[in-house]
Amino acid sequence: MEYIYSALLIHKLGAELTTDRVKKVVDAAGGHADDMKARALLAALDGVNIDEVVKQAAIPVAAPTVEAKTEAKKEEKKSAEDEKKSEEAAAAGLGALFG
Numbered sequence: 001m002e003y004i005y006s007a008l009l010i011h012k013l014g015a016e017l018t019t020d021r022v023k024k025v026v027d028a029a030g031g032h033a034d035d036m037k038a039r040a041l042l043a044a045l046d047g048v049n050i051d052e053v054v055k056q057a058a059i060p061v062a063a064p065t066v067e068a069k070t071e072a073k074k075e076e077k078k079s080a081e082d083e084k085k086s087e088e089a090a091a092a093g094l095g096a097l098f099g
Contacts, residue, residue, distance in 0.1 A: 003041045
């Protein structure tokens with residue numbers, strides 16, 4: 001995973017992806033860079049548009065709408081009412097045992 005992160009960082013900074021740069025980033029982060037892993041990563045990324053892949057992988061996170069908040073409150077209220085009914089039913093059942 002550290003090799004992918006290093007490639008993303010190098011790409012983000014606008015530098016050319018090379019085996020030496022990938023290894024230097026991994027080493028600088030405290031890892032032990034493997035030449036074969038760095039070469040394999042570069043071979044896998046050959047011809048890949050990194051910007052496009054990152055754009056496709058990004059998941060937009062929308063803020064909850066007023067409608068969604070209102071719906072959540074309704075569900076919460078229903079849940080509380082259902083719980084109260086369950087407690088009442090359980091108490092009535094216990095009353096029948098002793099009653």
